[in-house]
Amino acid sequence: xxxxxxxxxxxxxxxxxxxxxxxxxxxxxxxxxxxxxxxxxxxxxxxxxxxxxxxxxxxxxxxxxxxxxxxxxxxxxxxxxxxxxxxxxxxxxxxxxxxxxxxxxxxxxxxxxxxxxxxxxxxxxxxxxxxxxxxxxxxxxxxxxxxxxxxxxxxxxxxxxxxxxxxxxxxxxxxxxxxxxxxxxxxxxxxxxxxxxxxxxxxxxxxxxxxxxxxxxxxxxxxxxxxxxxxxxxxxxxxxxxxxxxxxxxxxxxxxxxxxxxxxxxxxxxxxxxxxxxxxx
Amino acid sequence: xxxxxxxxxxxxxxxxxxxxxxxxxxxxxxxxxxxxxxxxxxxxxxxxxxxxxxxxxxxxxxxxxxxxxxxxxxxxxxxxxxxxxxxxxxxxxxxxxxxxxxxxxxxxxxxxxxxxxxxxxxxxxxxxxxxxxxxxxxxxxxxxxxxxxxxxxxxxxxxxxxxxxxxxxxxxxxxxxxxxxxxxxxxxxxxxxxxxxxxxxxxxxxxxxxxxxxxxxxxxxxxxxxxxxxxxxxxxxxxxxxxxxxxxxxxxxxxxxxxxxxxxxxxxxxxxxxxxxxxxxxxxxxxxxxxxx
Numbered sequence: 001x002x003x004x005x006x007x008x009x010x011x012x013x014x015x016x017x018x019x020x021x022x023x024x025x026x027x028x029x030x031x032x033x034x035x036x037x038x039x040x041x042x043x044x045x046x047x048x049x050x051x052x053x054x055x056x057x058x059x060x061x062x063x064x065x066x067x068x069x070x071x072x073x074x075x076x077x078x079x080x081x082x083x084x085x086x087x088x089x090x091x092x093x094x095x096x097x098x099x100x101x102x103x104x105x106x107x108x109x110x111x112x113x114x115x116x117x118x119x120x121x122x123x124x125x126x127x128x129x130x131x132x133x134x135x136x137x138x139x140x141x142x143x144x145x146x147x148x149x150x151x152x153x154x155x156x157x158x159x160x161x162x163x164x165x166x167x168x169x170x171x172x173x174x175x176x177x178x179x180x181x182x183x184x185x186x187x188x189x190x191x192x193x194x195x196x197x198x199x200x201x202x203x204x205x206x207x208x209x210x211x212x213x214x215x216x217x218x219x220x221x222x223x224x225x226x227x228x229x230x231x232x233x234x235x236x237x238x239x240x241x242x243x244x245x246x247x248x249x250x251x252x253x254x255x256x257x258x259x260x261x262x263x264x265x266x267x268x269x270x271x272x273x274x275x276x277x278x279x280x281x
Numbered sequence: 282x283x284x285x286x287x288x289x290x291x292x293x294x295x296x297x298x299x300x301x302x303x304x305x306x307x308x309x310x311x312x313x314x315x316x317x318x319x320x321x322x323x324x325x326x327x328x329x330x331x332x333x334x335x336x337x338x339x340x341x342x343x344x345x346x347x348x349x350x351x352x353x354x355x356x357x358x359x360x361x362x363x364x365x366x367x368x369x370x371x372x373x374x375x376x377x378x379x380x381x382x383x384x385x386x387x388x389x390x391x392x393x394x395x396x397x398x399x400x401x402x403x404x405x406x407x408x409x410x411x412x413x414x415x416x417x418x419x420x421x422x423x424x425x426x427x428x429x430x431x432x433x434x435x436x437x438x439x440x441x442x443x444x445x446x447x448x449x450x451x452x453x454x455x456x457x458x459x460x461x462x463x464x465x466x467x468x469x470x471x472x473x474x475x476x477x478x479x480x481x482x483x484x485x486x487x488x489x490x491x492x493x494x495x496x497x498x499x500x501x502x503x504x505x506x507x508x509x510x511x512x513x514x515x516x517x518x519x520x521x522x523x524x525x526x527x528x529x530x531x532x533x534x535x536x537x538x539x540x541x542x543x544x545x546x547x548x549x550x551x552x553x554x555x556x557x558x559x560x561x562x563x564x565x566x567x568x569x570x571x572x573x574x
Contacts, residue, residue: 012379015378015379023384023389026388026389026391026392026450029404030403032403033399044412045412049414050414050417091298095298095300097295098291098292101286102286102288102295103286104287104292114299116308117303119560120307121504121552121556124556125310125314126532126536126549127314127317128311128317130324130536131542132306132309132310147306151303151306151307152306154299158299173282174282177285183291214398214511219533219537230396230397230399234398234515251402255396258394259394262387262394263387266387269390270390273393274452274455274456274459
């Protein structure tokens with residue numbers, strides 16, 4: 001008995017147990033979703049709610065894809081997330097370069113001004129934003145999401161780039177200047193290549209953000225043909241009982257891009273999402 | 282060189298697009314929120330200026346107090362569970378004794394990258410009173426605690442808060458783990474040599490040194506809880522009755538369902554004040570001086 005207790009202590013069994021138990025709690029709902037995306041209603045509700053499907057019903061996926069609007073939602077998500085990534089990166093990298101390296105009187109103020117945006121929760125400005133989108137005739141176009149998404153990613157992205165630009169030694173620009181390169185040339189051929197790692201991180205960050213964004217989308221988009229995946233999937237709520245398998249399949253399809261990105265670049269994704277603490281703290 | 286870096290045209294080209302977009306889409310709206318909270322306004326016409334009547338009505342509205350209370354409950358639940366569990370997990374992982382650390386880390390973090398709609402739909406089916414996973418689990422374990430988790434006005438807000446707690450725990454885990462890694466090795470080494478146990482060292486040295494990390498986690502969790510909206514929107518629609526309303530939900534309802542944009546703006550303005558207060562209090566309580574090492 002004493003031997004057993006010692007053994008348990010050495011292996012930290014309770015701690016290890018807790019760690020794996022939480023891991024299961026964390027992942028199981030996702031695995032359960034993938035399981036039931038391959039089952040029929042009978043198996044989901046009665047015969048086999050927890051385990052691996054007895055018969056892999058891939059037709060759920062083709063049903064989800066063809067019967068419901070999943071391809072449309074998916075394409076919309078790709079368009080919105082893609083345009084947001086490009087727009088936000090271009091604007092913020094230019095702004096932060098000027099704020100960090102170029103010499104002008106108001107640069108400190110401009111930098112602080114943009115930084116304030118990080119502390120504004122989108123919920124708080126939803127009403128005026130909805131009115132603005134309407135007045136600019138953006139309502140029910142892709143612009144209704146893309147323009148606010150870009151604006152909302154500017155603050156955070158600029159601040160990360162700002163930090164990177166500040167850490168580059170002055171000599172680089174000096175030699176570029178002496179060699180007769182223009183400021184634009186210096187920016188494109190010298191500065192951008194240096195901050196490539198930060199660019200990659202922020203591309204992932206903005207992509208995940210805009211792919212999953214819900215609050216703005218639900219208020220600004222009502223037209224069925226413009227709905228992104230987080231909105232489109234709400235539609236299944238009404239038809240819960242009819243085809244659970246297809247619903248699971250649609251949700252799996254919606255999660256695939258972000259989960260895949262995380263699997264491939266887990267380190268960068270964690271960095272991307274946690275880099276904010278260093279800036280905000 | 283001075284001329285090179287002081288190129289006015291270049292500065293304008295580089296900064297104006299971002300500044301303009303930010304001003305129109307972020308800064309102007311926040312001003313509008315406060316301004317419009319003083320109006321009776323339907324979102325279409327010019328509206329009438331009514332001073333602080335919207336706020337007066339808000340303070341007379343019982344739903345406002347429900348929303349405030351729910352925001353606090355939501356914030357409290359997610360703060361305690363997320364930061365509590367994330368700390369334990371991060372300290373154990375950083376300790377390096379447990380096997381399979383990479384797999385564990387991925388497991389903890391994966392819900393963070395899922396869409397909130399997917400997560401809420403999943404938990405709707407888990408909570409479901411008739412065929413939900415939760416009740417089935419109790420059945421297997423032989424516990425008679427089956428119920429319809431989301432239709433009781435007492436348990437609904439707690440059930441919804443746990444979904445958020447579950448989804449974003451991994452985010453706090455990653456933050457705290459990064460915090461642990463940034464504390465230099467020699468401090469823990471010194472504690473070990475002085476005969477401190479691991480727990481003592483973590484409590485007396487590690488956690489105080491990570492004040493900045495914890496401050497950020499606290500601000501993030503508390504303001505996130507006060508702002509909660511998507512979870513309610515998808516899972517309960519504010520119900521049963523108004524039992525899962527939060528301030529954001531109240532704002533959404535008043536403006537986009539009932540058409541009282543001024544009243545909604547007042548709710549949003551209260552939310553700003555609430556979040557600001559929370560941030561100030563947290564900054565006051567945690568880390569009065571910055572620790573450098």
